[in-house]
Amino acid sequence: VRDSVRHVHRLMLEADAARHLEVRANADTPQDAARARRFGAEGIGLCRTEHMFLGDRRRFVEAMILAEGDAERSAALAALLPLQRADFTGILEAMDGLPVTIRLLDPPLHEFLPDRTDLAVRVARREASGAPPDARDTALLAAVTRMHEENPMLGLRGVRLGLVVPGLFAMQVRAIAEAVAERERAGGTPRAEIMVPLVDAVEELRLVRDEVERVVEAVSTETGVEVSCPIGTMIELPRAALTAGSIAQEADFFSFGTNDLTQTTWGFSRDDVEAAFFSAYLEQGVFQASPFETIDREGVGRLVRIAVAEGRAAHPGLELGVCGEHGGDPASVGFFHEAGLDYVSCSPFRVPVARLEAGRAAVASSPAAAGHAAERPDRHAQRASRPGSDRPDM
Ligand code: PEP
Ligand code: MG
Secondary structure (H helix, E strand, O other): OHHHHHHHHHHHHHHHHHOOOEEEEEOOOHHHHHHHHHOOOOOEEEEEHHHHHOHHHHHHHHHHHHOOOHHHHHHHHHHHHHHHHHHHHHHHHHOOOOEEEEEOOOOOHHHOOOOHHHHHHHHHHHHHOOOOOOHHHHHHHHHHHHHOOOOHHHOOOHHHHHHHOOOHHHHHHHHHHHHHHHHHHOOOOOEEEEEEOOOOOHHHHHHHHHHHHHHHHHHHHHHOOOOOOOEEEEEOOHHHHHOHHHHHHHOOEEEEOHHHHHHHHHOOOOOOHHHHHHHHHHHOOOOOOOOOOOOOOOOHHHHHHHHHHHHHHHOOOOEEEEOOHHHHOHHHHHHHHHHOOOEEEEOHHHHHHHHHHHHHHHHHHOOHHHHHHHHOOOHHHHHHOOOOOOOOOO
């Protein structure tokens, strides 16, 4: 057993030495971040902040929905601010010295709002029992009915929500900037990056970018700590990929969201389609593998290549990564290497496989890299010696 472990360890080191792709992880808690780091993740490529609004915190979301006027909404956001700040401080601490890409809120509304049917049943039962109406339930039902969407995945999500609900993104950005300032004061090396979801048009990103810069500057002045966070965007809609040249002018980085990009390119609902007809499609050979698992090189992949080329032409220093499920799919990592991305980001458990595949892809595209890698097995050790970085377990 010890020999096999040693063999795997050696293989990982060789892959690390050969690969060009950095491997990051998708994580939203300090625990997951620490686990990812132990598996060798070189940063967090996607921290989904909507996961932080579930459970008990739904009541803040409800308060925001029910808010009548700016003052009430601001109060709900102010109550969320310290909770979000603590979320980000924990993750930045776990990943000290490594990049942490924090995505602003991207909830499909139906996953957030109280269930409309449950509410309607509760209100109707109370009415039938002759009890006086529950004012909160009645107000929530009216709000949820007003906000109902037939296609929430194509609705008020991501940047759209941020532009429609005043103060929402500003609260999150303030929490991030204050967490960075706090970590810096504690002697850490926080490297937060702010990512905007579901951008279709450069105008959306420009508006958010202006707001982010204003808030970060205000926090820098208040705290006396010079906070600086790169601002980038997900590329997860065909329109964003096709207009990547203009979007790149407002972005420090792109991260391909291949889950939504697959959904919107094929027109398959990512939540429903597999059960409905994917097995028949696989049997009939329409595709060899689900495009939600393995990158569709001809369609989605072509959009990625267009966005890479146009993004880099417009903004040569643009950093490029992928954080959809495909980022950890062994059959897709090679594609991202060929497409010239800087990193893939995947679930913590897939990090070792992504490291191996990234190494394999580098050797396959340039066999000399294998010999080269053998000569520099210390490359990963060099990476690992960056501030705050530890040696991975594998
Ligand atoms: C994506 O769409 O690929 C992505 C990473 O975002 P999410 O899965 O959270 O929509
Ligand atoms: Mg997405």
